[in-house]
Amino acid sequence: MAANRTRYPSYDVLKEKEHWDDHTRTIVLQRLGPFPAHRFLTGHEADLVVSIAGHIVYDDRKDILAYIVHHLDETLSTPVGEAERPLGTPERKTLLRQGLAALDRFCEGEYGSPFLAVDQHEQLAALAGLQLGKPQYLDDRKALPSKEFFKKLAAEIVSAYYSHPVVWSEIGYGGPAYPRGYVRVEKGLTDPWEAKRDADEE
Amino acid sequence: MPTKNNLIRHNCDHYEGHQYDHLQARKYGLEADICIVGAGAAGGVLAYELSKAGFKVVVIEAGPFWDPATDFASDELAMRRLGWNDTRLVTGKNPLTMGSNNSGRGVGGGTVHFTGVFYRFHESDFRVKTVDGVAEDWPITYADLEPYYSKIEKDIAVSGPKHFPWGPFHGPYPYPEREPISANAELFRKGCENLGVRSVVAPLAILSAPFDGRPPCINRGFCNQGCLPNAKFSTLIQHIPKAVWHGAEVLSDCMVTRVEVDKSNKVTGVTFVHDGKEHLQKAGIVILAGYCIETPRLLLHSACSRFPDGLANTSGMVGKALMTHSAHDVYCKFHDEVRIYKGTPVLAATQDFYETAPDRDFVRGYTLNSHGSRPLSLAANLVSKAGIWGQKLYDIMRDYNFYAQITLVGEVLPDENNAVTLSDEKDEYGMPRALITFGYGENDNRLIAHGVQKAQEILEAVGGEPAFVIPDTGHLMGACRMGNDAATSVVDGFCRSHDIPNLYICSAAVFVTSGGCNPTETVMAIAARTADHIIDEAGGNVF
Numbered sequence: 001m002a003a004n005r006t007r008y009p010s011y012d013v014l015k016e017k018e019h020w021d022d023h024t025r026t027i028v029l030q031r032l033g034p035f036p037a038h039r040f041l042t043g044h045e046a047d048l049v050v051s052i053a054g055h056i057v058y059d060d061r062k063d064i065l066a067y068i069v070h071h072l073d074e075t076l077s078t079p080v081g082e083a084e085r086p087l088g089t090p091e092r093k094t095l096l097r098q099g100l101a102a103l104d105r106f107c108e109g110e111y112g113s114p115f116l117a118v119d120q121h122e123q124l125a126a127l128a129g130l131q132l133g134k135p136q137y138l139d140d141r142k143a144l145p146s147k148e149f150f151k152k153l154a155a156e157i158v159s160a161y162y163s164h165p166v167v168w169s170e171i172g173y174g175g176p177a178y179p180r181g182y183v184r185v186e187k188g189l190t191d192p193w194e195a196k197r198d199a200d201e202e
Numbered sequence: 203m204p205t206k207n208n209l210i211r212h213n214c215d216h217y218e219g220h221q222y223d224h225l226q227a228r229k230y231g232l233e234a235d236i237c238i239v240g241a242g243a244a245g246g247v248l249a250y251e252l253s254k255a256g257f258k259v260v261v262i263e264a265g266p267f268w269d270p271a272t273d274f275a276s277d278e279l280a281m282r283r284l285g286w287n288d289t290r291l292v293t294g295k296n297p298l299t300m301g302s303n304n305s306g307r308g309v310g311g312g313t314v315h316f317t318g319v320f321y322r323f324h325e326s327d328f329r330v331k332t333v334d335g336v337a338e339d340w341p342i343t344y345a346d347l348e349p350y351y352s353k354i355e356k357d358i359a360v361s362g363p364k365h366f367p368w369g370p371f372h373g374p375y376p377y378p379e380r381e382p383i384s385a386n387a388e389l390f391r392k393g394c395e396n397l398g399v400r401s402v403v404a405p406l407a408i409l410s411a412p413f414d415g416r417p418p419c420i421n422r423g424f425c426n427q428g429c430l431p432n433a434k435f436s437t438l439i440q441h442i443p444k445a446v447w448h449g450a451e452v453l454s455d456c457m458v459t460r461v462e463v464d465k466s467n468k469v470t471g472v473t474f475v476h477d478g479k480e481h482l483q484k485a486g487i488v489i490l491a492g493y494c495i496e497t498p499r500l501l502l503h504s505a506c507s508r509f510p511d512g513l514a515n516t517s518g519m520v521g522k523a524l525m526t527h528s529a530h531d532v533y534c535k536f537h538d539e540v541r542i543y544k545g546t547p548v549l550a551a552t553q554d555f556y557e558t559a560p561d562r563d564f565v566r567g568y569t570l571n572s573h574g575s576r577p578l579s580l581a582a583n584l585v586s587k588a589g590i591w592g593q594k595l596y597d598i599m600r601d602y603n604f605y606a607q608i609t610l611v612g613e614v615l616p617d618e619n620n621a622v623t624l625s626d627e628k629d630e631y632g633m634p635r636a637l638i639t640f641g642y643g644e645n646d647n648r649l650i651a652h653g654v655q656k657a658q659e660i661l662e663a664v665g666g667e668p669a670f671v672i673p674d675t676g677h678l679m680g681a682c683r684m685g686n687d688a689a690t691s692v693v694d695g696f697c698r699s700h701d702i703p704n705l706y707i708c709s710a711a712v713f714v715t716s717g718g719c720n721p722t723e724t725v726m727a728i729a730a731r732t733a734d735h736i737i738d739e740a741g742g743n744v745f
C-alpha cells in the first residue's frame with residue numbers, strides 16, 4: 001500500500017520544524033518516539049490495538065501504529081473526562097478493556113481463534129460487525145455496547161494517526177503555522193514551503 | 203496520579219499586581235459585591251463592565267487561566283483541552299456530542315477556541331411565536347439589544363463588510379472586512395454568485411488591522427485551537443485583563459459546586475472547590491454565566507429545603523428547552539487543490555435562507571458558512587459521525603487538499619423534552635453528572651435537508667462534486683430561558699431570576715430560541731445589557 005500513499009512524494013513537513021514555535025515543536029516531535037512503557041494497556045491489549053488501528057487507518061507502519069497505541073494509553077491514563085458518554089454505557093476505560101476482550105471472544109466463537117490469530121478478512125469482518133452494532137459479548141454474557149466501543153476506539157485511533165507528522169506530509173497538510181502564518185491563501189496560490197505535487201501528477 | 207486541574211499548573215488567584223498559587227491572599231476575602239460564575243463570553247463582559255462601574259467583582263472559573271504564548275499550540279490533538287471535557291451522560295433520539303464543539307473550559311471559555319464568526323440576530327428571532335406561530339417570543343426585542351450589539355462590535359473592533367445585506371443591521375462594521383479570503387471562501391462566493399445567492403465576507407471578531415495592542419490576523423488557520431498571535435478576540439485577552447485592571451479578582455481552577463441561599467430566600471454566595479478543598483465566596487449578587495449545561499446542573503444541585511426542586515425553578519423550566527444548532531458539514535471534491543487548512547476557517551457566508559419562506563416545508567432558517575477544516579477534526583468526524591474508516595477513509599484523506607466545505611448553522615426549535623437533568627452518577631466534586639437528552643424535531647430535520655442541499659448546490663455551481671455530509675451540531679442555547687411570565691420562564695428580560703432577586707443567569711442559557719446563526723455576539727450583547735441593568739439598579743450607589 002506504500003507506493004501511492006501520497007500525491008506529494010517530495011514533501012516533508014518536518015523540514016519546516018525550525019519555523020514552528022517551541023511549544024508546538026516539542027509536542028509534534030514527541031510523536032516520533034521513543035514512547036514510555038504503557039500505563040494502562042496490557043501487552044496483549046496493546047497488540048490488539050496495533051492490529052485494529054492498522055485496519056482503521058489502512059496503514060501497517062509500526063512506528064506510526066506505536067504512536068497511536070501510546071496516545072490511546074495516555075488518554076486512558078489521564079483523569080480528563082470523555083466529554084460525553086451514552087447513558088448506560090460503561091466508563092471509557094472499562095468499555096475499551098471489555099471491548100477488546102469481547103472482540104477476542106467473538107473471534108474465538110466465530111472463527112475458532114482470538115483476533116490476532118484470525119486472517120485479515122475475518123478481522124475486518126469482526127470490526128465491521130462492531131461498527132454495525134452486531135452483538136459481541138462480555139464474559140458474563142452481557143452484550144457489549146458494540147457501536148459505542150467501536151466509535152470511541154476508532155475516533156482515538158484516527159485522531160492520533162492524523163496528528164502524526166509523517167501522515168501530514170503525505171496528505172499535503174501544512175501543519176503548524178506559527179509564527180509564520182500564510183501569505184498566499186487565495187485559490188491556486190501556495191506559500192513557497194507548502195506541499196507541491198510533482199509536475200506529472202494528475 | 204495528577205488531577206485534571208494540575209495537568210496545567212497555573213496560579214489560581216489573580217488581581218491587579220498580584221498572582222498567587224494559593225487562596226490565602228484573596229483580594230475580597232469573603233465579601234464581594236458581585237460573584238460571576240464562569241469567565242467565558244458573558245462572564246468576561248460582565249466582569250469588565252461591572253468592575254469598571256466600581257463594583258467589587260470576583261469571577262470564579264473552573265478551568266485554568268491560560269497563557270496563550272505557552273499554553274496554546276498549532277496542534278489539534280494537544281488543544282482538545284480547550285473544550286469542557288468533563289463527562290456528561292447523553293441520551294435521546296440524537297444524543298449530543300459534547301466538548302469543544304459546544305463548550306469551553308478555562309478563562310475565556312468558548313471564545314478562546316470559537317471561529318470568531320460574529321452575527322447579530324435578526325428582528326424575527328425575538329418574535330418567533332408572533333411571526334411563525336411556533337416556539338415562544340423573547341421578552342426583549344432586537345431594538346433592546348441594538349445599542350449593545352453596536353457597543354460590543356466597537357469594543358472589540360469587529361472586521362466585516364461595508365454592506366451586510368440581511369437583517370436590520372447593514373454595516374459598516376468598525377474595521378474593514380478581512381482580505382484576502384481563502385480558496386475555500388472564494389469557491390463559496392463564486393458558487394453563490396452563479397446561483398444568484400448573495401454572499402459576504404463574514405463579519406469576524408478577528409482583526410483586519412491593529413487594534414488595542416493586538417496585531418491583525420496572519421491567516422494561520424488555528425482559530426479553534428486558540429489564537430497564538432492574539433489577533434482573534436477572546437475574553438481571555440480582551441475583557442478579563444481589563445476587568446482585573448479595573449479591580450476585579452479572578453479565581454481560576456476553582457469549580458463552583460453550590461449556590462448558597464439564606465432564610466430570606468436570597469443568595470448569599472457560592473461554595474467552590476479548589477484542589478479538593480471547599481471554599482466560600484460571599485457576594486451581594488451572584489451571576490451564573492456558566493453556559494447551558496453547567497448552569498442548570500448547578501441550580502438543580504443547589505436544591506435545599508426552601509427550594510426543593512432547585513434554585514430559580516418554580517417554573518420547572520430549569521434545564522428544559524435546551525437547543526443546539528444543526529451544523530452539518532457538507533463536502534464537495536474539486537479537480538484542483540483547495541487546501542482547507544489555510545486561513546481563518548470562516549471567511550464567507552450567506553444568510554439568504556435565514557428567514558421563513560412560504561415555498562419551503564419548514565419555518566425559520568439558517569446561515570451557511572464557508573468553513574475550513576483540519577485533518578484531525580475531519581478524519582475523526584468521518585469515522586465517528588459518518589462511519590467511514592479503513593481504505594475508504596484513507597482514500598478521502600489522501601485527497602484532503604481537494605475538498606471544499608460548507609457548514610450549516612441551522613435553527614433548532616425549542617422542545618421541552620430536550621433537557622438537562624441530574625443523573626445518579628457522581629463526578630469528582632461529588633456533584634451528579636448532567637444527563638443531556640436531545641432529539642431533533644420534524645421542522646429541524648426538514649431545515650437540515652434543505653440546508654445540506656443548498657450547500658451542495660453552491661459548491662456544484664463552481665465545479666464541485668458532492669462527496670460526503672457529516673452530521674454535526676454546534677453551540678448550545680437555552681435551558682434557563684428568559685420570559686415575562688414567571689410560570690413559564692426562569693429569568694426576566696434582564697436575566698434576573700424570577701424567584702431570587704439577587705440571582706442572575708447570564709449566558710446563552712437564557713435564549714428563548716436558537717436563532718439561525720453563530721450566537722456569541724448575542725450572548726455578549728445580552729451580558730452588556732444585564733451589566734447596565736445592574737448598574738442602573740444600584741442607582742450610582744455601588745453598595
